[in-house]
């Protein structure tokens with residue numbers, strides 16, 4: 101298999117600009133077969149990152165577009181290898197012909213994430229930064245984008261490195277004492293070890309405490325839309341996502357299964373589940389839907405309780421209210437504000453301090469929802485500067501590091517032998533190394549890069 105990889109880096113479909121990327125040995129030579137500069141300098145001789153204007157050629161050497169190209173030689177490139185980029189118009193036909201031409205001249209199709217994987221293997225990025233690349237590409241809120249940009253720049257790497265370095269010092273000290281007992285090395289000072297372990301534990305605990313917020317930024321807050329049939333749950337979901345995701349009908353029980361959609365509300369990403377209306381039913385399919393809606397409400401971190409402001413509360417409404425009260429966070433949405441209102445808002449307000457009056461059908465009043473969601477789920481400063489754990493892989497590794505440190509800490513108090521303490525410290529180091537990728541297993545890295553799109 102050729103080591104020179106190529107791919108279209110821009111999204112599929114027609115657009116203003118389309119970019120082809122190459123990385124690996126001979127990147128400039130192959131790119132030069134497909135790009136003919138208008139000026140005298142060829143791509144092979146061009147200085148790094150100097151844009152040349154010229155023609156893009158198909159594999160027979162016929163002109164198919166005009167555009168720009170540059171080379172960026174390793175190690176000062178994204179992947180750390182020799183790379184080249186050709187930028188043409190965003191025409192799927194042109195891009196596919198040009199890519200075919202690159203293949204004819206020795207490149208092969210890049211796999212998903214292969215450019216970033218090479219950057220990782222060549223030490224240009226650590227694993228948290230590589231994950232930040234994919235999070236940045238998929239960011240659905242401004243805060244998520246800022247947070248990923250911060251991680252790409254190294255916020256999480258630096259926080260992990262600080263804990264890691266402290267433990268390396270400690271481990272080195274253990275080794276010195278254990279391996280060279282005859283040398284004149286400072287004997288173990290319990291207090292020093294205690295302090296070092298405590299500092300590391302403070303660090304891992306603080307990181308673990310960020311996980312909920314980090315996950316919230318990248319995957320969204322699990323949110324259930326709850327209410328009896330026909331109060332307007334599907335209409336609300338459609339209004340929030342901005343398109344008709346759910347069917348809206350006048351027949352109660354239309355949403356039999358749960359429908360899921362993402363929406364950014366108040367700058368917070370919500371993972372909305374439109375549940376089947378809560379009511380007892382003889383219909384088997386609907387009964388399953390009702391059971392699922394109860395489960396969704398119980399798993400949710402936010403419940404959007406929907407009531408029909410134009411109708412008196414029914415036993416089913418009361419059941420929904422009872423379920424909503426148990427949720428970790430709830431916003432009561434009194435819908436159909438365009439109709440004559442019969443509900444006692446004051447009484448409802450006592451149960452639900454977060455109460456808003458909307459008309460999902462007319463899309464009015466929904467603007468009050470954003471600030472409530474933002475208050476309930478603050479994204480922090482969205483923080484470029486703040487290190488957050490954003491996925492289960494990172495969280496699990498930091499948790500394992502913490503467990504080993506805690507064991508070492510307890511062992512110290514119980515007077516266990518230093519070599520056992522050392523083994524706990526080394527396990528903690530290995531777990532922390534997994535977060536940044538210094539000690540991570542190949543199968544895990546492969547899984548991470550498979551999540552990327554081709555061309556990144």
Ligand code: GDP
Pocket residue numbers: 327328329330331332333334335336347348349350352353354355377435436437438439458459460461462
């Ligand atoms: P669901 O069963 O709770 O999902 O309710 P739907 O969203 O399917 O809506 C049930 C009915 O209520 C439909 O006929 C909607 O057009 C209507 N509806 C929804 N929102 C409003 C609203 O704000 N005002 C009025 N007047 N009708 C609404």
